[in-house]
Amino acid sequence: GSKKSGGNSFQFYTPDMNAHTHDLLMLERDIARAVKENQFAIYYQPQLDLQSGKLIGVEALVRWQHPEKGLLNPLDFIPLAEETGLIVALGKWILQASCHQAKQWCDAGYDPGRICVNISGRQFRHGTLVSLIDETLTDSGLNPEMLELEITESVIMEDVEETFQTFAALQDRKIGLAVDDFGTGYSSLNYLRRFPISKFKIDRSFIQDITHDSNDAAIANTVIALAKSLNVAVIAEGIETEAQLEMLLGMGCRQGQGFFFSEPLNAQDMEKFLAGDFSC
Numbered sequence: 001g002s003k004k005s006g007g008n009s010f011q012f013y014t015p016d017m018n019a020h021t022h023d024l025l026m027l028e029r030d031i032a033r034a035v036k037e038n039q040f041a042i043y044y045q046p047q048l049d050l051q052s053g054k055l056i057g058v059e060a061l062v063r064w065q066h067p068e069k070g071l072l073n074p075l076d077f078i079p080l081a082e083e084t085g086l087i088v089a090l091g092k093w094i095l096q097a098s099c100h101q102a103k104q105w106c107d108a109g110y111d112p113g114r115i116c117v118n119i120s121g122r123q124f125r126h127g128t129l130v131s132l133i134d135e136t137l138t139d140s141g142l143n144p145e146m147l148e149l150e151i152t153e154s155v156i157m158e159d160v161e162e163t164f165q166t167f168a169a170l171q172d173r174k175i176g177l178a179v180d181d182f183g184t185g186y187s188s189l190n191y192l193r194r195f196p197i198s199k200f201k202i203d204r205s206f207i208q209d210i211t212h213d214s215n216d217a218a219i220a221n222t223v224i225a226l227a228k229s230l231n232v233a234v235i236a237e238g239i240e241t242e243a244q245l246e247m248l249l250g251m252g253c254r255q256g257q258g259f260f261f262s263e264p265l266n267a268q269d270m271e272k273f274l275a276g277d278f279s280c
């Protein structure tokens, strides 16, 4: 087969190219089409105040209802979307759909707390992010203070000068800024202190073995203490057991999310959760 790559040039993929490459090309074509055909869906995972059990926010997590392959998880397609640049169009759809949904819930009298949207590296570095956010907030009518962006530690540290500028614009709009996968990258404490960050998210990899790995427990404890001294909120992700919850509470962690409370829910089930039909 051949693939038009612009102008008069064609890129050929030959039979000796491996099946994997072929799969990736198919997937790339599928993603582009799927955005147009509305095959993506957003699932919402509750974030709770660990002491009161009160809902404080929801994280938007994308899923792909693939016509042949069924429900795909983000790790099956986000990395490729990032690599090819398709993430910009997909990320735009995710942001708009999440903000519209959150506003709809507010209008229906529910309180979803903050809507937390993952922003990929390419999307964060794309010059249109701030104007996309302005446009989305205007279109949806969502209160900017209800929006929180989750950006990984490594993306934040990639180009700190640019991060400063983007963060300043977002802070002006009162949008929350969470450092995702905290502890997995190499943050400079000096920058962390100077960025207008509102939350650290302790990565699930540290929570998983927290009850029997003293190194993981020490890292979680340190992040919680750091957050406290910098006056930043902290949330633990991937809480699956009561023992993990107890340990985090003992360390002074106030917020959490994970399968112990709820898996990510489709919009309909999230709405039932909001209506109080789910107990946690």
Ligand code: C2E
Residues within 6 Å of the ligand: 045, 060, 061, 062, 073, 074, 075, 078, 091, 094, 118, 119, 120, 150, 180, 181, 204, 237, 238, 239, 240, 257, 258, 259, 260, 264
């Ligand atoms: P993440 O941002 O670290 O999201 C947390 C992941 O952990 C989610 O996986 C969530 O379903 C899962 N999780 C939550 N609680 C538990 C638990 O108790 N146990 C276990 N084992 N897992 C738990 P998911 O939805 O498969 O997403 C994976 C990653 O894909 C996310 O990691 C994020 O990096 C990326 N992603 C997901 N949705 C989006 C999106 O809309 N945009 C972008 N750019 N990336 C996304």
Ligand code: CA
Residues within 6 Å of the ligand: 059, 118, 150, 180
């Ligand atoms: Ca996240």
Ligand code: CA
Residues within 6 Å of the ligand: 180, 181, 203, 204, 237
């Ligand atoms: Ca994580």
Ligand code: CA
Residues within 6 Å of the ligand: 152, 180, 181
């Ligand atoms: Ca992540």
